Amino acid sequence: MNGAGGTIMLVDDHAVVREGYRSVLQKQPGLRVVAEAGDGAEAYRLYKETRPDIVVMDLAMPGVGGIEAVRRIRQWDRAARILVFTMHQNAGFAVQAIRAGARGYVTKTSPPETLVRAVTDVLAGRIAISPDVDHELALHRLSGETAAADILTPREFEVMRMLLAEMTTEEIANALNISPKTVANQHSIIKDKLGVGSDIELVLLALRQGILPQGDVSEGAGQE
Numbered sequence: 703m704n705g706a707g708g709t710i711m712l713v714d715d716h717a718v719v720r721e722g723y724r725s726v727l728q729k730q731p732g733l734r735v736v737a738e739a740g741d742g743a744e745a746y747r748l749y750k751e752t753r754p755d756i757v758v759m760d761l762a763m764p765g766v767g768g769i770e771a772v773r774r775i776r777q778w779d780r781a782a783r784i785l786v787f788t789m790h791q792n793a794g795f796a797v798q799a800i801r802a803g804a805r806g807y808v809t810k811t812s813p814p815e816t817l818v819r820a821v822t823d824v825l826a827g828r829i830a831i832s833p834d835v836d837h838e839l840a841l842h843r844l845s846g847e848t849a850a851a852d853i854l855t856p857r858e859f860e861v862m863r864m865l866l867a868e869m870t871t872e873e874i875a876n877a878l879n880i881s882p883k884t885v886a887n888q889h890s891i892i893k894d895k896l897g898v899g900s901d902i903e904l905v906l907l908a909l910r911q912g913i914l915p916q917g918d919v920s921e922g923a924g925q926e
Contacts, residue, residue, distance in 0.1 A: 708821075712735055713763075730821075749775050749779070761786060770857065773803060801856055
């Protein structure tokens with residue numbers, strides 16, 4: 703696609719947030735929001751219906767999160783252009799989003815012009831990373847500890863995120879359209895890959911690597 707013009711789908715579970723960046727983006731010549739979704743499952747369905755030129759995707763949403771939604775959309779359309787727009791500054795989320803198929807990653811603390819520039823860049827076929835995340839990625843590469851984002855697949859990372867959010871095996875299975883047995887198997891694989899023996903150790907690793915914010919700590923994660 704030539705120039706900065708294009709159709710956009712916004713994906714965020716907060717309607718007020720969508721309204722804010724819809725206003726910012728539609729002030730730009732040629733940009734037009736044609737669809738909005740409140741979760742990853744709805745985003746996947748609406749993408750197939752509307753085929754927007756670019757998707758602006760949040761990560762933290764109820765049920766199917768952004769990384770899984772990116773993976774599904776890119777699996778259905780390898781040419782899909784997806785820009786992640788999220789509160790997560792952690793490099794691990796950026797690594798996983800890009801591995802899943804996102805073409806850009808911008809934090810919500812960035813100035814509005816950073817979002818506009820990133821949309822323009824992704825529409826033009828370029829990769830767009832906000833400066834704060836670029837810095838985190840540089841630090842991530844220098845870190846000595848093996849990071850979950852480097853080991854887990856996007857699907858495994860999403861299952862881990864759901865486990866850390868204390869979703870049950872059945873809830874995860876329903877959200878991802880897989881069997882409870884598959885969830886249990888992936889739960890075990892995640893712990894094996896990360897070298898942890900229990901969910902408490904998984905929580906501690908997630909805290910250490912910034913995947914789980916301190917305020918989200920509870921007595922466990924997921925179901926054994």
